[in-house]
Amino acid sequence: MHKIKSTNATRLLFFVAIGVFFFLLSNRVDELRVYQGATLAMYVVAISSLILLTGYSGQVSLGHGALMAIGGYAAALSHEHFGAPIWICFGIGVLAAGAAGAILGTAAARLSGPYLAGTTLALAVGLPSIANQFTILGGEQGLLFDVGFPPESLGPDFTQYKWYFWIAGLSALISIWWLQNLLRSRYGRTWRAIRGNEVAAELCGIHIGRSKTLAFTVSSGLAGLAGALLAMTISTVSPSAFPLALSFSLLTGAVLSGVSTLPGVMIGALTLVATPEIADVIANRIAASESVATNLPGILVSALLILVVLLVPNGPVEQWRASRIRKSANTHR
Template sequence: MLKRKHEESSKREHNPYRRRILFFLLLGWALLLLGDRVSELRVYQGALIAIYALAIGSLILLTGYSGQLSLGQGAFMAIGAYAAALTQIYLQPPIIITFISAVVVAALFGAIIGGGAARLSGPYLAGTTLALALGLPTLANLFSFLGGETGLYFDVGIAPERFGSEFTLYKWFFWIAALATLIMLFFIQNILKSRYGRAWKAGRSNPAAAQLVGLHVGRRKVLAFTISAGVAGLAGALLGMVSLVAPSTFTLSLSFAIITGAVLAGLTSLTGSILGGLVLVIIPEIAEMVSGNFGESEAVRANIPGLITSLLLILTVLFTPNGPAEQWHHHKEKKKQKAVEKQKN
């Protein structure tokens, strides 16, 4: 009985890779069909969800797995966006190259900053990355080629002819964003399930033990920071594509929003990142409805989304610190265990 169970589980372990590919392909196909059936605004929001999900994914890798909390994901997003926009303006390469340059440049910055940050723990790292998120956008005013407050325009062009004339610009954005996000999330998912992911978890849970089995915890942390920065850079380039590459896009609130999304999604589950992106886009919608009931006051409209997200953030961290998804999973496991015990008796 036990042996068969073991075989079953090892069979399941054998092809998680293929199952993951299948899952992502199905998801992509469903999104494709959905993109044709909803209004322009929803398509735009779909692109935003994808972008947020990607940024949240980068934070989940960094915080949930490697245990480093960064409040500066917005800064890396800004670096990626500026890198993509500058590449596009000065070199005009194929569109995919601009996105790759965003990843590479952001990862490079991540490696430099991560080299210092890997030595820091908890609040020190959080404070340092906060200073980065607040300080970096001011650099845009220092160098004239960065465009100052007005920023740069990152032009990815219109959709190729063969998609037909009814293919709108926003749908094109949605396609690029969703595709990039799906590919990247797939990539992150695989890294997290690999020995790197396990090493990060080990370094996070018990650094001394991880070092004892021969893991170089510091170097792994720098690696996590680099990858996370690269992914965030791509998310930033995508955000720059749908809005503007300017300091006003990459504010501290963006960094905070991404943390909120990651915490609500559960910091330790990557699948939650899409849910987190969804929440970040839906909450302003809800807030709009709520503030409609209070009359059209500007103060209410500007502050209700912040109030809702921040309250959710506090409640989540106070009562389900590992995220609602994890909590539910835990609950299910316990139930299963109980059922097994009952059967035994």
């Protein structure tokens, strides 16, 4: 089989093709699916930020939901108080979450061991109490975040959800494309070297603590973008929009995607979007009580997380690839 050489240009073309495909798709499906598409794109950004962190710097964040919240709040605040255009709000969300990540990372990410995991978990647990502390953040109610109607030039049939989907989809495509390039750059190689062998990497002159902090900062910035996208799709930011369960789900998505493979990210994102629906179907099928309906998604997500870590720890994609390599090695022998 002729293999197309993977260059920057072909990769860019590939991403444009995906974008066009999804654009055409979004004209064919109904409103709910378009909305789910926006959520899917949000999860793609969030999960890829976790993959970057876990797969490329060997750390894990248990509270990425909290960093998403920082991005969402920053975007909403800049929109409400300065009336900034929407794309600047997203940029501010990224910067704010990245800054928070840099501070946390300086404290915890440069240390090996469970420190980053515990610190991020603490942040996620304490998020409501922090949000209630500052009146500017709007307490339990939170803040409104309205990205506005789609521009009129797009025609009268262009719905709000489709507008969300465009924004989220474009953000996801750009961030994944950027991330792929980043991972092929000097920084990506540095992170892979650390992942491979810390001591060897250090002997090559890589500053381990600094690289890990940088990885966490970039990851936080991406999480901030995802948070702003989430705030956009639900039009508000409040502590209850970023529960602890969100961080759990993201981790499940990342593990399912295979923490070291970006292309698998769709698997994780699709699963997260589908889980509430599946839980709904099950709960309806067995005509369950309310407590089943509220707890089933949590059970599914957590059980999936444990099962994947136990059975296919490196993710189904990686597992499949490894077994294929093994098979082809056997046939060539």
